[in-house]
Amino acid sequence: MLPFTLNGKTILITGASSGIGKGIAIACAEARAKCILIGRNRDRLLEAQNECVGSGHEVEVVDITNESEMSSLIERLPQLDGVVQSAGIGDNHTPLKFISSSFFDEIVAVNLKAPILFLAKLEKKKLLNKGSSIVFVSSIASFHATPAHSLYCATKGGITAFVKAAALDLAGKKIRVNALAPGMVNTPLIKFGSITEEQQRINESRYPLKRYGEPADIAGAAVYLLSDASCWVTGQQFVLDGGITIGG
Numbered sequence: 001m002l003p004f005t006l007n008g009k010t011i012l013i014t015g016a017s018s019g020i021g022k023g024i025a026i027a028c029a030e031a032r033a034k035c036i037l038i039g040r041n042r043d044r045l046l047e048a049q050n051e052c053v054g055s056g057h058e059v060e061v062v063d064i065t066n067e068s069e070m071s072s073l074i075e076r077l078p079q080l081d082g083v084v085q086s087a088g089i090g091d092n093h094t095p096l097k098f099i100s101s102s103f104f105d106e107i108v109a110v111n112l113k114a115p116i117l118f119l120a121k122l123e124k125k126k127l128l129n130k131g132s133s134i135v136f137v138s139s140i141a142s143f144h145a146t147p148a149h150s151l152y153c154a155t156k157g158g159i160t161a162f163v164k165a166a167a168l169d170l171a172g173k174k175i176r177v178n179a180l181a182p183g184m185v186n187t188p189l190i191k192f193g194s195i196t197e198e199q200q201r202i203n204e205s206r207y208p209l210k211r212y213g214e215p216a217d218i219a220g221a222a223v224y225l226l227s228d229a230s231c232w233v234t235g236q237q238f239v240l241d242g243g244i245t246i247g248g
């Protein structure tokens with residue numbers, strides 16, 4: 001199992017204060033990485049840090065859409081062996097005619113612009129070690145449409161396309177770029193809407209594996225993509241969805 005270890009690697013995780021990013025940080029620590037946890041909420045970041053086994057994990061309170069905060073973060077960061085970009089926001093329910101310029105700007109800023117600019121800055125500052133692995137948290141929404149979520153789908157489709165092109169740009173430096181594409185995962189992101197428990201139960205029953213995912217169901221794939229076990233995998237999207245996109 002040694003190819004799956006993250007021992008000796010420094011991994012930065014955005015969105016580490018909650019949900020999928022937090023689950024990935026905990027799993028990376030279990031795989032013996034040193035983790036740098038990024039988010040806006042200090043208390044929840046510290047809680048996540050406490051759940052990471054081992055020592056030396058760090059917390060950075062940063063809004064990824066704030067370019068000056070990101071520039072100053074770049075100045076503080078050490079050399080990295082892996083980056084997971086999980087920070088993101090959802091789209092409660094926005095039929096096409098209700099798409100506004102302000103919501104467009106907000107969701108594109110968090111889900112598309114910030115993660116792309118962050119990778120560009122890390123590369124420009126030469127903070128990515130040879131053999132690094134970059135993992136974007138995209139979504140099945142990048143290829144599997146749901147009504148009234150067109151902007152969210154567009155941001156995730158953009159990330160998935162970007163991952164393929166960035167993988168080509170960075171392959172010469174042996175830096176790999178991949179995406180995870182989860183189906184519905186039980187996190188605060190899917191709770192802010194008006195969906196009732198009964199509606200959620202019906203939705204979950206459509207999944208061939210009869211449940212939504214948990215952050216831990218996604219984290220193992222992130223560890224694989226960050227580890228040397230996936231050293232010949234780049235430009236790919238790894239679907240983790242309880243089977244919903246094969247039928248349901």
Ligand SMILES: NC(=O)c1ccc[n+]([C@@H]2O[C@H](COP(=O)([O-])OP(=O)(O)OC[C@H]3O[C@@H](n4cnc5c(N)ncnc54)[C@H](OP(=O)(O)O)[C@@H]3O)[C@@H](O)[C@H]2O)c1
Pocket residue numbers: 014015016017018019020021038039040041042044062063064065085086087088089090110137138139140181182183184185186187188189190
């Ligand atoms: N849950 C799902 O069903 C699902 C399915 C497919 C894909 N995804 C994707 O998975 C990723 C994580 O989602 P989740 O379900 O884990 O959601 P979550 O529990 O709501 O977590 C979102 C994370 O993003 C961070 N974040 C949001 N805006 C930020 C900003 N401007 N600057 C810094 N951090 C910011 C939040 O940190 P703070 O609150 O501390 O700022 C939080 O840690 C997202 O990209 C989402 O699109 C989720």
